[in-house]
Amino acid sequence: xxxxxxxxxxxxxxxxxxxxxxxxxxxxxxxxxxxxxxxxxxxxxxxxxxxxxxxxxxxxxxxxxxxxxxxxxxxxxxxxxxxxxxxxxxxxxxxxxxxxxxxxxxxxxxxxxxxxxxxxxxxxxxxxxxxxxxxxxxxxxxxxxxxxxxxxxxx
Amino acid sequence: xxxxxxxxxxxxxxxxxxxxxxxxxxxxxxxxxxxxxxxxxxxxxxxxxxxxxxxxxxxxxxxxxxxxxxxxxxxxxxxxxxxxxxxxxxxxxxxxxxxxxxxxxxxxxxxxxxxxxxxxxxxxxxxxxxxxxxxxxxxxxxxxxxxxxxxxxxxxxxxxxxxxxxxxxxxxxxxxxxxxxxxxxxxxxxxxxxxxxxxxxxxxxxxxxxxxxxxxxxxxxxxxxxxxxxxxxxxxxxxxxxxxxxxxxxxxxxxxxxxxxxxxxxxxxxxxxxxxxxxxxxxxxxxxxxxxxxxxxxxxxxxxxxxxxxxxxxxxxxxxxxxxxxxxxxxxxxxxxxxxxxxxxxxxxxxxxxxxxxxxxxxxxxxxx
Numbered sequence: 001x002x003x004x005x006x007x008x009x010x011x012x013x014x015x016x017x018x019x020x021x022x023x024x025x026x027x028x029x030x031x032x033x034x035x036x037x038x039x040x041x042x043x044x045x046x047x048x049x050x051x052x053x054x055x056x057x058x059x060x061x062x063x064x065x066x067x068x069x070x071x072x073x074x075x076x077x078x079x080x081x082x083x084x085x086x087x088x089x090x091x092x093x094x095x096x097x098x099x100x101x102x103x104x105x106x107x108x109x110x111x112x113x114x115x116x117x118x119x120x121x122x123x124x125x126x127x128x129x130x131x132x133x134x135x136x137x138x139x140x141x142x143x144x145x146x147x148x149x150x151x152x153x154x155x
Numbered sequence: 156x157x158x159x160x161x162x163x164x165x166x167x168x169x170x171x172x173x174x175x176x177x178x179x180x181x182x183x184x185x186x187x188x189x190x191x192x193x194x195x196x197x198x199x200x201x202x203x204x205x206x207x208x209x210x211x212x213x214x215x216x217x218x219x220x221x222x223x224x225x226x227x228x229x230x231x232x233x234x235x236x237x238x239x240x241x242x243x244x245x246x247x248x249x250x251x252x253x254x255x256x257x258x259x260x261x262x263x264x265x266x267x268x269x270x271x272x273x274x275x276x277x278x279x280x281x282x283x284x285x286x287x288x289x290x291x292x293x294x295x296x297x298x299x300x301x302x303x304x305x306x307x308x309x310x311x312x313x314x315x316x317x318x319x320x321x322x323x324x325x326x327x328x329x330x331x332x333x334x335x336x337x338x339x340x341x342x343x344x345x346x347x348x349x350x351x352x353x354x355x356x357x358x359x360x361x362x363x364x365x366x367x368x369x370x371x372x373x374x375x376x377x378x379x380x381x382x383x384x385x386x387x388x389x390x391x392x393x394x395x396x397x398x399x400x401x402x403x404x405x406x407x408x409x410x411x412x413x414x415x416x417x418x419x420x421x422x423x424x425x426x427x428x429x430x431x432x433x434x435x436x437x438x439x440x441x442x443x444x445x446x447x448x449x450x451x452x453x454x455x456x457x458x459x460x461x462x463x464x465x466x467x468x469x470x471x472x473x474x475x476x477x478x479x480x481x482x483x484x485x486x487x488x489x490x491x492x493x494x495x496x497x498x499x500x501x502x503x504x505x506x507x508x509x510x511x512x513x514x515x516x517x518x519x520x521x522x523x524x
Contacts, residue, residue, distance in 0.1 A: 036271035057195040064393040126202040132524040144271040146205045151194035
């Protein structure tokens with residue numbers, strides 16, 4: 001019985017440590033990134049076991065039509081149309097695979113209110129290939145995001 | 156023993172906690188806590204060599220179509236086919252009424268490389284153009300009998316390459332290879348009759364709301380081969396309500412955005428191809444001229460409405476006036492084309508006239524992200 005418990009404990013320890021290493025590897029996605037158009041900055045965070053990205057900066061934060069901070073006015077869900085774009089979570093539900101890829105997630109385009117399936121691939125530590133697609137990956141577009149230096153918190 | 160049981164329970168608790176954390180509600184798109192966003196104002200790239208490139212699109216521009224299934228219909232009009240003489244005799248000028256010209260239009264444009272520094276799109280196109288003559292048994296002019304018997308078909312492959320040079324400048328290339336004639340899709344004409352069109356432009360995108368480019372093209376938009384300058388000008392107003400989508404002289408439209416899922420356009424498009432007729436060695440009344448091509452070009456002045464049906468499926472509906480620019484016939488031995496341009500004096504075999512009907516066109520489209 002003593003041996004059995006030791007084996008169980010050993011297996012659990014191996015599983016937990018393996019999972020922690022995989023999680024650490026996946027956490028390389030965490031940071032602030034700039035899409036190619038340079039009109040926004042997106043902060044990717046880990047919530048639970050998944051990764052999410054929210055808009056933290058907009059090149060043009062004011063809506064020329066309303067003269068107020070931009071909101072998600074193109075969202076197909078009318079209830080969401082008054083939500084501020086700054087702070088808006090556009091990347092959702094990404095999970096790390098062990099191939100420098102985060103999959104199973106979606107990306108939202110506030111310009112047209114569409115949500116696309118998305119795969120994130122890290123080509124180097126500071127570069128992401130973000131591929132949004134419709135159904136199959138071939139019907140899609142890749143945008144390249146660059147990592148920004150993390151801001152130091154103001155006191 | 157107690158310690159071992161405690162250890163197992165502890166590990167199970169950790170596992171359960173991780174599972175519970177994994178269930179955190181992340182559906183909210185608003186931030187859960189107030190954050191000082193000013194800290195993100197001035198951030199540099201970690202990789203100092205990182206470059207920004209001019210995007211291919213501007214704000215507010217209509218979505219690119221990946222797959223299109225459409226139907227085109229022109230109303231009643233008259234064709235006056237010119238007379239001409241062969242060794243078999245003289246074929247008199249004849250005017251016939253076409254009740255409608257209509258057909259399916261299938262197109263696909265798939266991005267094969269889609270990166271910030273390079274976009275390469277490859278496309279295919281297949282058009283069926285059917286001529287429904289009023290009183291077809293009365294047709295005697297070979298051009299009219301050919302159209303009645305065989306209709307016209309057009310298919311082609313094309314590629315568009317967008318190469319940004321830096322944050323503002325870009326190059327744009329378009330190439331296409333088209334096979335147009337009175338062939339059937341299951342028995343296409345010889346590849347040596349393929350027509351090639353090319354355009355190369357250099358341009359700038361000074362703001363997110365404007366891009367322009369200038370260049371040169373080898374084109375069949377006017378029906379016969381021509382080399383002409385081209386100008387691209389895409390613009391969107393700051394409110395995104397108004398804009399232009401222009402690739403002159405091929406097309407020019409003013410855009411009004413009702414909302415991002417409902418767009419209205421007013422403008423024109425020039426459609427032109429050179430269609431080879433009687434080109435498969437078949438015995439025809441025009442066998443003295445077994446190398447004929449209809450230089451078909453029409454201007455379509457139109458009002459166009461595009462709207463999202465659901466998700467990435469969009470409807471496009473257009474109605475307007477089809478103005479015939481050219482329906483003349485040239486002799487092109489072995490498909491070796493010649494350049495007439497705007498000022499050449501080479502004579503046509505037939506100079507034909509068409510009256511101008513109203514037309515409508517519908518398509519269902521899968522649009523690009």
